[in-house]
Amino acid sequence: MITVSKLEVRAGARLLMDDVSFRIAAGDRVGLVGRNGAGKTTLTKILAGEALPAGGSVTSSGEIGYLPQDPRTGDPEVLTRDRILSARGLDTVVRRLRDAETDMGSDDPAVRDRAMNRYEKADAALHAAGGYAAEAEAAQIASSIGIADRLMDQPLRTLSGGQRRRVELARILFSGAETLLLDEPTNHLDADSILWLRDYLRNHKGGLVVISHDVGLLEACVNKVLHLDANRAVIDVYNIGWKAYLAQRETDEKRRKRERANAETKAKTLTDQANKMRAKATKAQAAQSMLKRAEKLMQGVEGERQADRVAKIKFPEPAPCGKTPLTARELSKSYGSLEVFTDVDLAVDRGSRVVVLGLNGAGKTTLMRILAGVDESDTGGVVPGHGLKIGYYAQEHETLDTSRTVLQNLQSAAQQLTDTEARSVLGSFLFSGDDANKPAGVLSGGEKTRLALAILVVSSANVLLLDEPTNNLDPASREEVLAAIRTYAGAIVLITHDEGAVHALEPDRVLILPDGVEDLWTPDYADLVSLA
Structure with a gap:
């Protein structure tokens, strides 16, 4: 499995953990916890062999399945089904079968004969790797975490960020890896998929390390906790379940x-x-x-534990604007033969609150990208009103320039800020000292979330487009975001699976995709939030 000995981990000059030792054995289902920015994602990259520690050693045996926070789905032209099957090398075998089947329909007898031989060899290879039962297993896993059957034969480029992340999760679960390293696996999953994943992980026979802010998942699965204490730069090992850990940590x-x-x-x-x-x-x-x-x-005594720092978030005073700063008319979007949505209308009035609901794949993120001007619709268009200033929070943080530093990203969004003012803002979002000079590409999911929120804060936007703004946040930081949503005076269009975020928004309207139905908000719609 995985053995860690005297590990030292740094982020630049900052010490994240020192002299850390622990072991992940078969049957260990470990919750890796600690505040945002403490080094959890960095540690999982080291355990997965994708990064090197500053000191110490990590040894592993058996296959490791690693799900990072950011989806890495490879070739965008690969089909969803083939991407999942590639975890066991079955994608190439299945493609050989398909190609052979095509050639077996040739009018040329020689081509048919060669195709028959190729088919027999590919069929034998498929059976050796688990046969058609393995294909059925992959399809069952995909369906269980919300990947619709129609998506299985679509290229990855047609999928949303949330769908691609689910594909990667399905691929890793299908891989049969002895040790699973899962960084926020419930992101973008609906309520039914989360329940299924809890059962799956609880019954996993190998090792498991999971980073998650989903308390229900931790309570259901975890039998061991590694608490990364950023203040002491150590990991406390608790060989007990989640609820017992919480009590024992308080006692400690x-x-x-x-x-x-x-x-x-x-x-x-x-x-x-x-x-x-x-x-x-x-x-x-x-x-x-x-x-x-x-x-x-x-x-001989440990230092007094300092309270974890939390980013202080207050969305900007909105710039003056007209009565209706943003209007969308007759929007439609398709990817090839796949129609995502059609004839969607939306008028965002000054200070209005709109929540967008719809099942995964209904086009919520696609609509938000069109409203933000990142993508274009196939029909219709977005009409900016007087004084419109958009602040767009993208769930995959694709609006961040990963080649530029944290400071450069902020300054590009608010060029009126001096260097000192920009660093002051970053400091309130827990980017202090050399952290401001780190490339955005090396940030953890939680750190990217904080940087994206900092950019919103300095934007003076009067319409905020927020796509899953509470993902990757610890409970204290989430509460800061919810408070900022409650008090913001401008208009907000929100996509979220977080019922608390909807309560904070107090929406006046709801837009349901893919049908584009717009309605006044009533509490009856609240039941749809966790399914969205």
Whole structure:
């Protein structure tokens, strides 16, 4: 499985963890937890062999299946089915079968004979790799996490970011890897898919390391917790389930606080006594001994745990605009023969709140990209109203320039900011010191979320287009985003699976895709949010 020994991990000059050792064995279902930016994603990359530590060693045995936060689906022309089957090398075998079947219909007898031989060899290879049962297994996994049958024979380029991420999750689950490393696996899954995934992971016989803010998933699956304490740069290992971990961690924090208080009291008594004795030459040596004992006492206790820092988020004061800053008329979008939606109309009035609902693949993200001017519709168009300033939060963070630094990304969005002002804003989003000079491409999902939110904050936008803004956030940061949504004075168009985000928005209207039905919001629509 995986053995970690005396690991040291850094982000630039910043120490994330030091002298860390642990083991992931068969049957260990580990929840890797800690605040955003603590180094969880960096650690999983190291465990997967995709990054190197600053010190120490990681050894592994058996196949590892790694799901990063950002989808990496390879060739955009590959079919969804083939991408999933490639986890066991079955994609090439299936393609050989298809090609042979085509050639077997040739009018040329020689071509038919060669095709028959190729078909027999490919069929034998398919059976050796699990046969048609393996294909059925791949299809069952895909269906269980919300990949519709019609998507299986479509090229990856026609899929949304959320759909591509589900394809990667299906591929890794189908791979049969002994150890699974899953970074936020429930992102973009609907409620039924999340329930299925909980059962699947709970029954996984190999090793599992999961990073997730889904408490239900952690409660259902985890029998071991690695808590990455960013303040102490250590990992605390708890060989217990999630609820027991929460109780034990609280007990441990109280114990550390009590031990430190006792040590400080004793050290102060020794120091005070030593200071009194130091004035007398005959007792100088004894005083020095007491000071050493006081120092040793304080070295033996852990530092007091500092409260985790949370990004302070307040969306901008919206720039002045007309009564209806954004209007969309008769929008439609297709990818080849696949019609995503058609004849969608939407008028976004000043200060209005609209939530967009629809099943996965209904075109919600596609619509948002069209409204933001990133993509073009096939018909109709978007009409900007007087004074329109759009702030677009993309769920896959594709609006960030990954080749530029954190600071450069912010400055490109708000060129009026001085270097000092920009660094001050970044500091409030927990990018301090050298963090501002890191390329955006090396940031974790949570860090990219914070940077994208920082860009919104300095945008002075009067219409915010928010596509899953609470993904990848720890609970405290999520609450900051919800508070910012509640108090923002401009218009918001929101896509989310997070019922709390909808409650914070207090929408006045709902747009349901792919039909494009617009209606006044009522509490009856709330049941659709987790299915969206």
